[in-house]
Amino acid sequence: MTWTEGVITRTPSTSEVKLPESGVFYFARQQVRERGAWTPTKLTDNDPLHDQLTKEFGPNLKTLLLPHQQEIARRATARYLRLARVTVAEHPHRVYFVFPTDTGPEVLVLPSQKRTWQITAVVLGVLVLIALVARFVT
Numbered sequence: 681m682t683w684t685e686g687v688i689t690r691t692p693s694t695s696e697v698k699l700p701e702s703g704v705f706y707f708a709r710q711q712v713r714e715r716g717a718w719t720p721t722k723l724t725d726n727d728p729l730h731d732q733l734t735k736e737f738g739p740n741l742k743t744l745l746l747p748h749q750q751e752i753a754r755r756a757t758a759r760y761l762r763l764a765r766v767t768v769a770e771h772p773h774r775v776y777f778v779f780p781t782d783t784g785p786e787v788l789v790l791p792s793q794k795r796t797w798q799i800t801a802v803v804l805g806v807l808v809l810i811a812l813v814a815r816f817v818t
């Protein structure tokens with residue numbers, strides 16, 4: 681009897697999936713990343729993607745999961761979190777983000793994009809006015 685044994689070791693590589701361009705403000709992403717209760721899921725190239733992952737990330741994940749040259753299969757771990765973006769007619773200048781945490785749902789209140797542009801315009805107007813006044817005074 682002849683016994684041949686081999687051990688194959690490979691260092692796992694980490695690939696980032698690009699986030700969607702719109703929908704969630706940067707500050708909301710940061711808060712959810714730090715405090716959210718994320719759900720991990722295992723992915724392989726043969727398994728169908730979960731519904732929560734298909735809309736925005738499906739094409740990118742499927743591309744990452746395809747085996748490369750001299751590979752038999754690939755496996756990845758992803759984590760996801762359901763996030764609700766809510767706007768209320770009574771508060772048109774606020775956007776509410778609701779997400780799960782370990783202690784229960786949390787609500788994050790941020791100014792709407794329109795309100796942010798209004799505040800930016802006011803601040804720039806004040807700065808221009810200060811610059812003009814300073815120029816005429818001196």
